[in-house]
Amino acid sequence: QKEVEQNSGPLSVPEGAIASLNCTYSDRGSQSFFWYRQYSGKSPELIMFIYSNGDKEDGRFTAQLNKASQYVSLLIRDSQPSDSATYLCASRMDSSYKLIFGSGTRLLVRP
């Protein structure tokens, strides 16, 4: 079992809809969580990070963290075809520098 689990998808949503991406983690020592977007053959691009329980909003993106349930999510409002990519969830413990990635969820936004 991977430390960070994601549904591989693809998750298909129509343009303008809300895309909901989910991630669970197994190590309760994980303190920080990151969402990266990766286009095929390109590098991961930071979308959002979250450290505290609750919601964090940045433009069309909202990250949600529930440490009791060990659950992280990313909502993308008003999805655009350009949002079509693989979304990687990553965790990090305070005692470590490394990011532990999930396998990623492929998002497809249909025009």
Next chain:
Amino acid sequence: AAGVIQSPRHLIKEKRETATLKCYPIPRHDTVYWYQQGPGQDPQFLISFYEKMQSDKGSIPDRFSAQQFSDYHSELNMSSLELGDSALYFCASSRDSDTQYFGPGTRLTVL
């Protein structure tokens, strides 16, 4: 804004050859990370350096070594290359152990 610079962007080597990948972090970033991403895989942490000292170590083969220099750039040296080393190699940088920003990557092909 300045980003992480990696060179070369593409590299083709024969089995048993050596390769050196270079990474130039974002200005004023003092921490550098190396990740390996195989085809269809998520990024796997190899090694990191903070203020020129190794700060964390992941699944880096003994055939690989890395260091961070006084100007904070880093080099990943890979010897006795194997077919399975073919992958995208990403460098990321951060200020202290804060949010990591990824470079464009080096695509290594071992023939």
